[in-house]
Amino acid sequence: MNATHWATVDWSRAQFALTALYHWIFVPLTLGLSFILAIMETIYYKTGDEKWLRIEKFWMKLFGINFAIGVATGIILEFEFGTNWSNYSWFVGDIFGAPLAIEGIMAFFLESTFVAIMFFGWNKVSRKVHLWATWLTAIGTNLSALWILVANGWMQNPVGMHFNPDTMRNEMLSFANVLFNPVSVNKFVHTVFSAYTFSALFVVAVSAWYLLKKRHREQAKYSILVASAFGLLSIIGTIVTGDGSAKQVARYQPMKLAAMEGLQRGSRGAPLIAIGTPNVRKGGLLKSMADDLKGKDQLDVHIKGFEIPYGLSILAFNDPHAFVPGVKDLVYGNDKEGIPSYKERIRSGKIAINALAAYKKAKKAGNNDEAAKQLELFKAHFKDFGYGYFDENHPEALVPPVTISFFSFHTMVILGTWFLILFVWLYYALFKRKLETNKTLLRLAVISFPLGFIAQELGWVVAEAGRQPWVIQDLMPAQVAVSHIESSGVIITFFLFFVVFTALLIAEIKIMTGAIRKGFDH
Amino acid sequence: MLRKIWNFYYEGFRNLSADGRKLWFIILIKLFIMFAVLKVFFFPDILKEKFHSDRERIQYVEQNLLPGNQ
Incomplete structure (x- = not known):
């Protein structure tokens, strides 16, 4: 593999990381805020109290801003699959196609229908129908995340498929195995719980800012009441599922751990x-x-x-x-613990690659016996297929960035622990009716929102940097997945994305802070 | 029924607030940049555009996945 191709690999990785991290600025707020809205609207529906309607409409406006700016930013990742990662796109076959198609259809029908009723439906549909639309928006946006995370979980632990050597693609054997892949299930639950925590931090931070400014005190306190309860349950869920994630990583990706x-x-x-x-x-x-x-x-x-x-x-x-x-x-390797070395796995991978090539040649030549023999050999070594692309004299190339993984993981855990303390503290202060006088707590609540954002992004850094060099665990490393294209094109689009996404982020911050300054009564 | 749905969306968009209009403007600009500029000029689907049949695509991927073995 020459230096030119490595430049394409590195820039493609950088571009994917940039777009995924930017995309993840908008997504978690949509996932969590939609449920907070549903809870607030349910309280309004049950009590008929107009103050809950004002609270609901205010947070709905902020949800709308985030939703509008963030919508479709994830499609860029799919553009990148087709251009920068064409080998990978072909190799994954229909495994990705099914979940992403379901995601596209569900996102379009559920979100575009129910989001429209949420925003345009006040006074046009009954309160009950409106409440249903709000809940279905929340469920729809979260189900969209499910399909994406099923696809991501499959990359971390490929199951439910077999590789077809004639088409050079993986074919799905069991949709249930792909959907209920233990890594995907845990990843989905952990990701959405962390997104709920982040959204609760957003509501808490904005409300705490109002209390510090002595504005909208009643609405802010009621918002904190809902958000801190939601946040407390969410951070407990995040911690419990984080423990589950660690166990999955230990089992399926021991190098990442x-x-x-x-x-x-x-x-x-x-x-x-x-x-x-x-x-x-x-x-x-x-x-x-x-x-x-x-x-x-x-x-x-x-x-x-x-x-x-x-x-x-x-x-x-x-x-x-x-x-x-x-x-x-x-x-x-560790003989005592029965762990094979990467050198052994690289040799096994090379046997798989050579057997696949020999199978193809034998088939082309019409030598069916030889083809069958090579196919058996290939199948026996397929689990190490991706290792075959590495040099057995340099097995250290299979080690992910240790310092980045360590710091990302530990900072995320420390921040998660702080959020647990914060939500308990907020709840206690509300219960004791001392929230408004506790300026330290209110200031800490405000600065915890950017900390929540950092924790969100670090979660993805742990998941994705920690699994390098694999695009598909043990089967396909990044250097094989990337297309043979000029790196200059990837560099140009990297900076184009950087400019477009930064402009979107600035627009979001500007419009969002403007709406927050106007307040609940606007 | 269709008319009701049309009116629902039409009324909704017609009565958008100033912030709402600004957001829709941003959405449209964003979608234009993404689909009419980035997708068209910078992000061709290599396998779809370079090759006309699955057989050619398989050969291309084979060359990349089985280097030196072809």
């Missing part, structure tokens, strides 16, 4: 590093971080910090004495 913890050598009763820092390697911190991005010297990254004994073994396997493999156990 080793990178998240910066664990070089595994052990039984492995400790969990609660807070720690990596060693700064030769050349200083900046060079260390640059090397991390390039995937260089990842076997030299060591994390030191405060350790919780047995913590990692419990987190990964619910067993304090379980063995958790480290980066070096996976790269070099």
Whole structure:
């Protein structure tokens, strides 16, 4: 693989990361705020109290701004699949097609119908129908996320398919296995709970700002009442499903877990590093971080910090004495624990690639016996197919960026813990009727919104940077998935996206802050 | 029924607030940039545009996935 192709690979990765991270600015607020609106409208429907109608309409306006700016930004990712990732697009076959088609149809019909009733339907449909439309908008937007996360979960743990060597694509064997892939199920629940938490932080932050400014005090307090209850349940859900995610990662992507913890050598009763820092390697911190991005010297990254004994073994396997493999156990193998080395898996992958090529040649030549033999060999080694694209003398190329994975994971966990404390504190202050006088808490609530945004983005960094170099776990690395196109085109569109998305973000912030300044009565 | 639906959307858009109009303007500009500029000029579907049949597409992907083995 030449340097020109690597430039395309790196820029395609960067572009996908940029568009996915920008897209994820808008999505979580839509997912969570839609349910907060549904809850607020239900209270209005049940009580008939006009103050809830004013509260509902205000948050609905902010929901509408975010929805309008964010809508269709995810389609850009699909453009990229067709241009930058054509090998991957072909290889995944109909696995992606089905969930994304369902997503497209559901998003169009559910959202465009019920969102319209939500915004245009006041005084035109009955209160009951309007309430139904609000709930169905919430359910519809969340179901859209389900299909995308099913597709993403399949990339992290490909199941429910078989590879057809004649068409060079994967074909779905069981839609149920793809849909109920344990990684997808957990990923969906964890992602939406974290999105709900983020939305609750948004409502809490805006309301706390009003209380600090002594404006709309009643509406702000009632908004915090709903949002902090919703946020508290959501952050508990996020933590519980986060634990589930760690177990899935330990089982299906052990290298990602080793990178998240910066664990070089595994052990039984492995400790969990609660807070720690990596060693700064030769050349200083900046060079260390640059090397991390390039995937260089990842076997030299060591994390030191405060350790919780047995913590990692419990987190990964619910067993304090379980063995958790480290980066070096996976790269070099560990006979005692029955872990094959990457060198062995690379050899196995090369057998799969060669057998596939030999199968094709034999079939073309009409040699059916040889084709059948090669096909059997290919099937036996298919689980290591993607490893065959690596050099067995450099198995360290299969290690993801350790420092980035470690910091992203730990910062996300620390922030999640803070959000739990914040929602409990807010609820306690509301219950004791001391919320308005507690300026510290209100200021902390305001600054927690950007922290929530950081936690959201870091969640994706952990999930996606931690699984590098795989686009499809064990089957397809990024350098094979990327199209053979000029990197200059990808660089141009990278900056085009950067400009377009930044303009959208500025527009969102400007319109949103304008609407917040106008307040509830506007 | 269709007329009712039409009127529902028509009235809704006609009575948009100033912020609502601004948002729809942004949506339309965004969709124009995405579909009429980015998709058309910068994001061709390589497999669809370069090749005319699945057989050709399979060959192309084979060349990329099985380098040196063809």
